[in-house]
Amino acid sequence: MSTDSDATVSRRRLLAAVGAAGAAGVAGCTQNTGGSGEASLSGQINMSGSSTVYPLATAVGELFTDEYPEVNFNPQSTGSGGGFQNFFCTGETDFNNASRPIQPEEEQLCADNGVEPIELQVATDALTVIVNPDNDWASELTVEELDQLWSAETQPQQWSDVNSDWPDEDIELFGPSDASGTYDYFIEEVIGEEGSHRQDYSSTEQDRQIISGVEDSEYAIGYLGFAYYTQNSERVQAVAIDNGDGAVEPSIDTARSGEYQPLSRPLFTYPARGSLSEDQIAEFARFFLEQTTDEQLVAEDVGYVPLTEDQQSAQQETLEAAIEDATN
Known part of the structure; x- marks a missing residue:
């Protein structure tokens, strides 16, 4: 428990x-x-x-x-x-x-x-993607970039593998385990049901560990439920998601209005x-x-x-x- x-x-x-x-x-x-x-x-x-x-x-x-x-x-x-x-x-x-x-x-x-x-x-x-507060290159991500970051098919090792303007630094990934509905939803809406989630990441059912992992590394990224982000918004940075109509930040209002897609659930x-x-x-x-x-x-x-x-x-x-x- x-x-x-x-x-x-x-x-x-x-x-x-x-x-x-x-x-x-x-x-x-x-x-x-x-x-x-x-x-x-x-x-x-x-x-x-x-x-x-x-x-x-x-x-x-x-x-x-x-x-x-x-x-x-x-x-x-x-x-x-x-x-x-x-x-x-x-x-x-x-x-x-x-x-x-x-x-x-x-x-x-x-x-x-x-x-x-x-x-x-x-x-x-509003399922929330988080990065370290010192991350100044990935405060906005497209769904395609999220897919590339987390997909087993692409599995980039450094940020620059996704975008050449980003740092030549190893990506550290933190997220829920495969027992999690958040994990399942992320696959369905970001990676696609025909794809698979990369497994070389720090997985946990304790969302506080995802917060701590991202907080401790400038080159980390993770995802979790919005409530855990709001409780820790001074420790990590929420990523705005671009689903094709411009980047939208996760919030109560954007989830309520339907603007925050595809991660409202x-x-x-x-x-x-x-x-x-x-x-x-x-x-x-x-x-x-x-x-x-x-x-x-x-x-x-x-x-x-x-x-x-x-x-x-x-x-x-x-x-x-x-x-x-x-x-x-």
């Missing part, structure tokens, strides 16, 4: 941030009350999956357990694919977070084990339909979705684009249908 305390937003800030939304979550859970009227919701919630979704999930989880201290919320940052493969689809966790949609082979693994995932979008991310949590028959699982799923439109919590405190009210309503309808099916 990840114990990175920086991934969890402070309790005081979050309580101030969600205000009415948190109150709505409490109202949604008051059906589980004892005779005295005090909340009696209890039990275990086990969550695996995406390191990108992890900061948002743990922030929401902290709010939830403030209201329901007898609930034991146990989140793990395992990577999207690592979570599906090793925890969720084998029935060990109730939720799996993901920074890309579940893949057919993962759906089959879940089905083989009697687990039915319910897809719920919880935010939008939906973020998900997947509850298991069977787990939704348990009160604490169903109420946490409801509570999570209630927070997804909160600008302060999702955007300012964590660093992702909140859902619109229409998006939220659609996700809530999906969830309520799954809960009804699970409990009948």
Whole structure:
């Protein structure tokens, strides 16, 4: 389990941030009350999956357990694919977070084990390419240059191999492991599904290690979820991406508007339909979705684009249908 305390937003800030939304979550859970009227919701919630979704999930989880201290919320940052493969689809966790949609082979693994995932979008991310603050030659990159830097087919060793005006210095690469949804998404949108990601790089499921690696070397480059960049924007530099219409910097606004392409992506949590028959699982799923439109919590405190009210309503309808099916 990840114990990175920086991934969890402070309790005081979050309580101030969600205000009415948190109150709505409490109202949604008051059906589980004892005779005295005090909340009696209890039990275990086990969550695996995406390191990108992890900061948002743990922030929401902290709010939830403030209201329901007898609930034991146990989140793990395992990577999207690592979570599906090793925890969720084998029935060990109730939720799996993901920074890309579940893949057919993962759906089959879940089905083989009697687990039915319910897809719920919880935010939008601006996947961010980072370089060292002293890097003055690659503050803007085209998608083609990104492809060349990270593709196994080209695999340049020095910056000058990509552009002759760039330094004759070895490229140091840091990024997520192949268990990560961020890795999968980067291949799909930058390298192309028919291509492959180079493997001579420092891979990790700990995004802080990507930040540290890029911070420590002038000639390093990496990529990770936007929330981790915003928490460390004084340590590394975000790269503006040119998808053919000029370079666009990653931000909440450019991801929300659709300008930041092709690296804007939906973020998900997947509850298991069977787990939704348990009160604490169903109420946490409801509570999570209630927070997804909160600008302060999702955007300012964590660093992702909140859902619109229409998006939220659609996700809530999906969830309520799954809960009804699970409990009948």
